[in-house]
Amino acid sequence: MENKKTRTAVTVLGLGKMGTAIAKTLLKENVRITTWNRTVDKSLVLEPEGAITASTVTEAIMSSQVVIISLSDYGVVDSLLRPLHNLMADKLIINLTNGSPIQSRQTANYLMSAGAHYLDGGIMAIPPMLGQRNALLLFSGSETAFNHHKELLTTLGTCHFIDEDPGRAALYDLALLAAMYGMFSGYLQSIALIKSAQVKAREFTPMVVQWLQAMTQTLSRMGEDIDSKSYADHVAARLDMQTTSFENLIDTYKTIGIPVDLVLPLKHHMETTVLNGYNNANFSSVFETIKGNKLNNDES
Structure with missing residues (x-):
């Protein structure tokens, strides 16, 4: 029988050290990964491990129902996602970008208004720790989405759902x-x-x-x-x-x-x-x- 995670398609936006670690960890678990990075070379490096390179953010988001974001700040997140408002319906956006509670709530509001499900997360670990139990990940936002995708999320580390207030994980x-x-x-x-x-x-x-x-x-x-x-x-x-x-x-x-x-x-x-x-x-x-x-x- 095919493993459930084999059928999961995930897009990773942003391939800094943390984004790359996220993609590599999920690839090891047979998750189907599409990546996008402003510098395409970082995406191409992951192709031998099974990742698919998207040439545009639009292509990347359309490739998967689950989109994990690991970018430098919320300004970059907003600049990439706001123009694609019409693509967000029924997507699960998991934003692991470091920011403030206010930024988390603002991003959640416009994505949910577009029909997306939203989880904001904080990674209390350095990239080499991902995939280990001592990597702590905090989530807030849609508890339904968290529970539905908990098996996927726990491949990254030990996960805790904090609250349905999207800004609570950032506060923690x-x-x-x-x-x-x-x-x-x-x-x-x-x-x-x-x-x-x-x-x-x-x-x-x-x-x-x-x-x-x-x-x-x-x-x-x-x-x-x-x-x-x-x-x-x-x-x-x-x-x-x-x-x-x-x-x-x-x-x-x-x-x-x-x-x-x-x-x-x-x-x-x-x-x-x-x-x-x-x-x-x-x-x-x-x-x-x-x-x-x-x-x-x-x-x-």
């Missing part, structure tokens, strides 16, 4: 990236500090990993504190004491000659939170300042 994507960039920034700053003592980054990094793994164990508790606003519970280190200790970090940056522009905003938020009465609270209380909420000092 950006929120996760915020956490990632915070970690990366902190790591690079730690290396800048340690290298002042001529210590190799590769020697110090295992200790950073061990420390961060230990600290991530506190995130669940921090999340509970934020949801309940119970910042005075489970206080292992008072915020006012942490704020005082943070001065040592700033002073050392200055002594060594490391710019303090990345850490000063956090110092300001910590000080503001303390001044608003949360001196006896835990670090989670800084969330209220970050969010711009007026703090309730009854818990201090």
Whole structure:
């Protein structure tokens, strides 16, 4: 019996590193792939693996009921799809282009008004990870479409449907990236500090990993504190004491000659939170300042 995925026809628009990884992963699963890229050479490279090259976006979209988009930004997506409004009826458009929640909703609106089904997605992985379980993909939009094509989508990685609001996956994507960039920034700053003592980054990094793994164990508790606003519970280190200790970090940056522009905003938020009465609270209380909420000092 023919495999279900063998009968699936998918078009991939955009063959950057991620788009190429998407196409190659699906080709390995016997999916019939048509590709389009502004630079045709990137499409031709995939022909020996079984891909079909479309010479135009119109040809590419007409070739498949499922269209996966991986382009540089939503401006490019809109410039390619809006002129083809009349071709979208009953197509499933899976947009994996990175963007904002507003952009996702705007794109969803005009595509659905043309009769298309729409899924917006965020890929929380680098291209070599696609096809593995640790590649995380987030989707929002048409839950019916997601469920119908879940077998296809899971060939790319572990998939989660978030919400029928098309912008929700983009919001989750950006929120996760915020956490990632915070970690990366902190790591690079730690290396800048340690290298002042001529210590190799590769020697110090295992200790950073061990420390961060230990600290991530506190995130669940921090999340509970934020949801309940119970910042005075489970206080292992008072915020006012942490704020005082943070001065040592700033002073050392200055002594060594490391710019303090990345850490000063956090110092300001910590000080503001303390001044608003949360001196006896835990670090989670800084969330209220970050969010711009007026703090309730009854818990201090």
